[in-house]
Amino acid sequence: MCGITGWVDWSKDLTNETAQIYKMTNALTHRGPDDKGYWISKTVGLGHRRLTILDPEGGQQPFVINEGNRKYVMVYNGELYNFLELRDELLQKGHRFRTRGDTEVVLRAYLEWGIDAPKYFNGIFAFAIWDEAKQELVLVRDQIGVKPLFYAQKGGALIFGSEMKALLAHVDINPEITYEGLAEILTLGFRTPGNGIYKDIQEVMPGQVIQYNQQGKKETTYWKIESYAHPDDLDTTVSTIREYLYDIVNRQLIADTEVVTLVSGGLDSSGLTAIAADLYRQQNKGSLHTYSIDFYDSEQDFATDYMRPSLDTPWIEKVVQHCQTIHHKIDLTTSDLLEYAATPYRAHDLPGFGEYEVSLYLLFKAIKQRAKVAISGEAADEIFGGYPWYHEDKRLHMPTFPWIHLWIGDRQYNRFSYFSEECHRLLRPIEYLHDQYQAALNDVPTLPGEDPLSADIRKFSYLNMTHLLSMLLHRKDQMSMSVGLEVRVPFCDPRLVQYVWNIPWKMKNTDGMEKGILRRALADVLPDDVRSRKKSAYPQMKKKEYYAALQAQMQQILDDPQSPLLPFLNPEEIQREIIGQAVPSSMSAPIERLLQIDRWMKEYQVEIRP
Secondary structure, eight states: OEEEEEEEOSSSOGGGOHHHHHHHHHTTGGGOBSEEEEEEOSSEEEEEEEOOOSOTTTOOSSEEEEETTEEEEEEEEEEETTHHHHHHHHHHTTOOOSOSSHHHHHHHHHHHHGGGGGGGOOEEEEEEEEETTTTEEEEEEOSSOOSOOEEEEETTEEEEESSHHHHHTSTTOOOEEEHHHHHHHHHTSSOOTTBOSBTTEEEOOTTEEEEEETTEEEEEEOOOOOOOOOOOOHHHHHHHHHHHHHHHHHHHTOOSSOEEEEOOSSHHHHHHHHHHHHHHHHTTOOOOEEEEEEETTHHHHOOOOSSOOSOSHHHHHHHHHHHTOEEEEEEEOHHHHHHTTTHHHHHHSSOOOTHHHHHHHHHHHHHHTTOSEEEOOTTHHHHHTOSGGGGOHHHHTOSSOHHHHHHHOSSTTGGGGGBOHHHHHHHOHHHHHHHHHHHHHTTOOOOTTOOHHHHHHHHHHHHIIIIIHHHHHHHHHHHHHTTTOEEEOGGGOHHHHHHHHTSOHHHHTGGGSTTHHHHHHTBTTBOHHHHTOOOOOOOOOOOHHHHHHHHHHHHHHHHOTTOSSGGGBOHHHHIIIIITOOOOGGGHHHHHHHHHHHHHHHHTTOEEEO
16 A cells, blocks of 8 residues: 655746655655655656555556557555456566556556456556646546545646645645535535545546546546346355455455454454355464554443444454464553544544544554454445444435434434524525435435335445445545555445446345345355344443543634634534533534544634625
């Protein structure tokens, strides 16, 4: 994994702008601490920071190929899991390779198939190719959107980068947001796919190719989810899922460095860990190392709730014993969370999600002491329908995104009472949320003739896959790459995603259990009690002193007339509902979000414009 950035401009001689290109590249040092490289001509400047996973000697970038009278230059972030097969195919077509890794395969695939090349790729990637003869920049992002890629057009120039901090390092891009951008931050808690929040910044969409030349920009979608009747019976579906999982994990264990797995004791991470451990034994690779996150005294503080019906630790111990892994449990304290509270917004260059991201960051920081690659279970709940709200009629018909309804509470939009009258007048947060929800529904690939419940579930699944999963993947990427760790996500394999998308809802929940089809596919892989465990959400800090510290920090905002967030808040409501309540720490999410916004606005000197 790496960090990539670049600048195309026909109005300047970029050989005189090397300092600017160096600055943009160095902003991504955390993504690629092992190496750096640049390629600069009059028209284009490309920068690369490298985290070495494959082919240490041959994978330096920017990667250049001179073919006849044509020159191609690429910066690439990602892993191609089918690069060995593609390499063989390209060899048969007459290509000759000077390296053994996937970087050259990606660029030679472009030489062979042009912008259709990504259709052949199985992996997680974001890359840019400069075609010197065409005077054209090509930006590409993987099918599911695991790897990020942002860009901005300024006049006739285009600036891009793996993270927004690379763009913000450019002299022509300022930390400005409009009222619409602020409405997105205050209401959604995540970015609408494609929206960079900052003025001028956009996001390359999953499965998209962007071509940019002197005539302008052209966007092409090379992959998207498709709806059609599922062709297989139950037994065939179970065996197909299992075959996919073994093939996917086997491919994702390939690295010139150690690979570890995350395990929570839940179905998804436990299943991947068991498959990885089995493959390790088959391939005589020794013992697999596994990692989990928790908080000190979590057993003492734990109480069941809607999202967390059981404690993780006993289940993790079962999985570790079954898989015979070498396990590392990372326990965090209130002090840990408070010390690293700035990490989320500095990683995203936007407000983050408080303790959830801080704890992930600290977990990844611990893993990086041993390994450069980890495997994680993201996406299983989105594609198989594992969240509780998939199985409740009342939430199927909510007027907004289900996870936002969970944050808002059962009293419709009650959390918006935290905002001032002026905020409601300028930003229209309730209307903005409604509009974004309706726009998301309009994109659902429907299946004609489907029964009403199945059609509702399909809409629901699409929202989870395109919006919630997008946020979770970006969170995972930013927190892991903040410490230079690559996290692979087998459930995001586009073959599996497309196959599972069309499995009928009743079949997905076979045996009367959510994700029943996945539980069957993992039979003989996991112990029965682990397979039947109900979903339990990510661990949460329950210490009252943590919430008390957040309350004190919120009070400081209300007492600070220079706070950039204060004009948008309703101090009386916050004083009554947040600061004045001795509530459990389950209320920490909304207060953490407000603290993140205020700190981000101050540190980044954000300007808000109508």
